[in-house]
Amino acid sequence: MRPIIYLDNAATTAVAANVRAAMEPYLDNIYGNPSSVHQAGREAKAAIERAREQVARALQATTNEIVFTSGGTEADNAAVIGAALARQEQGKHIVTTSMEHHAVLNTCEFLEQLGFDVTYVDPDERGIVTVDAIEKALRPDTQVVSVMLVNNETGAIQPIAEIGALVRERGIVMHTDAVQALGLLELNVAELNVDLLSISAHKVHGPKGVGALYVHHNLKWTPYLHGGQQERKRRAGTENLPGIVGMGEAVRHAVAEREAKFTQICELRDAMLTRFATELDPALYVLNSLEVGESLSGDGLPSILNVSFTNVAAERLLMNLDMQGIAASSGSACTAGALQPSHVLTAMGLPLERVLSAIRFSFSGYNTVDEVTEAARKTVEVVKRLQR
């Protein structure tokens, strides 16, 4: 069987060899419970603290501000619920956007069931939520604002630093889901003006089942897994030792190689777009992603390329691509099974037809220009056949 050209790196990424190597001793010989006071436990604990330093450094935070979780979803849930519950006496209004990942969106809906009031701010047609739009949604009783740093379907970079400045000046807690941004944008929690920030390991060549939440040291926040003293009483449960070690290593690499990867991934994206431009009638496809930039707002991230091919149903195209050995997706993997029109593109106000024909190619540093060119060539082939 031909090797798969994997262009679904926003869903998950291959585990790096060095990450696997870092994990292996902790899968096997070093197996102590980090909470045990004896040597085997202390050795495990030390490994977790090393990983915590790696993650803290990547976010330019301090180690006591990093809480390990079971992944991005738990980090998002813990952030939003934890902040909302901690401040519910002062107010029960939350502001988020209608294009968040479901880990935030569905969490907010749950909070609504608990009696919280949530405003879902729509992005503009570019897929950007503006500072003005957030400001308009703020109320005297707003306690938490959660806006993603990079949208996982379009790659649009949101003006988090500006939103954070506005929001925190009013004493409101600012959370950002930075899962897709890690490894491509510089994540400096102070410059981003955030109190809470979620990341996940498996999006940056780390293992699945582990993520982290940055919690500003002054933030009042309610943990919600109970029992056990782990993570300074902020997240109960025996630590996923090998996973955490792997995450530390993956994050360290992601940050160290960030600039080189950014450039490399821009080339991948250009290779695909060039092929489309030379072989497809410009009237027959349209980009749902923005031009690439690194301004931290108003630009697109190079790793995510969302494109609609006129008159080609996304599901049909994806099935054909899969048969050709190309893995892409129609949106976030978590909702891929649902076959529902993308809530992100819908929120941007795109016509339904364009939404239903949108597919997402997402790149990583493991892809080559040759691979991507080959994938683009085959995509063009399939699209032309289906458009006939």
Place this chain on the structure above:
Amino acid sequence: MKPDIYLDNSATTKPYPEAVDAMVEMLQTHYGNPSSLHRKGLTAEKEVDKARDRIAKALGVKKSELLFTSGGTEANNLALFGAAEKYKSRGKHIITTQIEHACVFEAAEELQKRGYDVTFLPVKQDGVVELEDVKRAWRDDTILVSIMYVNNETGAIQPIQKIGAFLKDKRKTLFHVDAVQAFGKFPLKIKEAGLDLLSISSHKIHGPKGVGALYIRDGVHLTPLFYGGGQERNFRSGTENVPGIVGFGVAVERTLREMKEATERMAGLRDLLIRELAQIERVHINTPTATGLAAPHIVNASFPGVRGEVLVHALETEGIYVSTGSACSSKDKIYSRVLQVTGLSEPELEGAIRFSLSAATTEAEIRSAVQTLASTVADLRLLSRR
């Protein structure tokens, strides 16, 4: 240097090599996201499904009744918070015990703060909950009973089958069992006991850390802890820990395959350990010794005149790993909540340590550990002149 003697298997266990190999393979090749529709995703989904199938078979439940979590703590939290929230319109009374693991006990305390009425049942001196107490505590508005199968500090087996029989016709009361320490040690008889919810953890049975599972009987619903992509049939969102789940599946299969023999071996070694410990002056065995009341792998004993923590560290310098109680609360300087409930004296509380065995523990290790322990206890008592 003498090889280490690891007698802290209730805190965590050494992963089986085949579980490690399976995980490494997943990390190496099958990295797809199980929710993805393409081949990479389908392969990963198949592996998760295979693990679910293996574990469901081992538990004697349906595949659709098993959901993966990030570990025992999450499984227990999900059972308590999820059931309490989902069924609050039926009533707000919950029954649990004073000897639960912190992740049940503290979840129950949190529910108390949120307006639930929680009864914490005591235990008898042998560390066992009485069926009669459950019967007395049960009310019309009891929505949940949560009782552990095996206590993690003393090894006392709770009368789950009897309690299950009592609760069987109480259709508005869910029965949750924390089986983290029981799983892999004896058949759990989930269906026979009529259990609605049951939690297990991978790293206690030679699987990887960071993964566990919750059995949810068909027809039972829970309010999720994590919201998002709707994985695990909407009960538990979040990209699956594929290598962890696969490693768990492999560990379960071997554990269950070898269970009968391993349990007999461990029980023999446990009895040997208790007999040997009994030779030490002023020892108090905190594990029930009556037949059928104790799990095969846990022995808790007190050495008055010695501080448990000091003893743990002294043994550690000799390469022997034991603990003072649950690893999850071992940072606390206070005495074990569990042992306090069983009515130990203060010197007994202060001098308690826990030995926990695995299938790999040998007779030579037990004898060597007790020998070192006896002299260490004597030395420490001499030092403290108590």
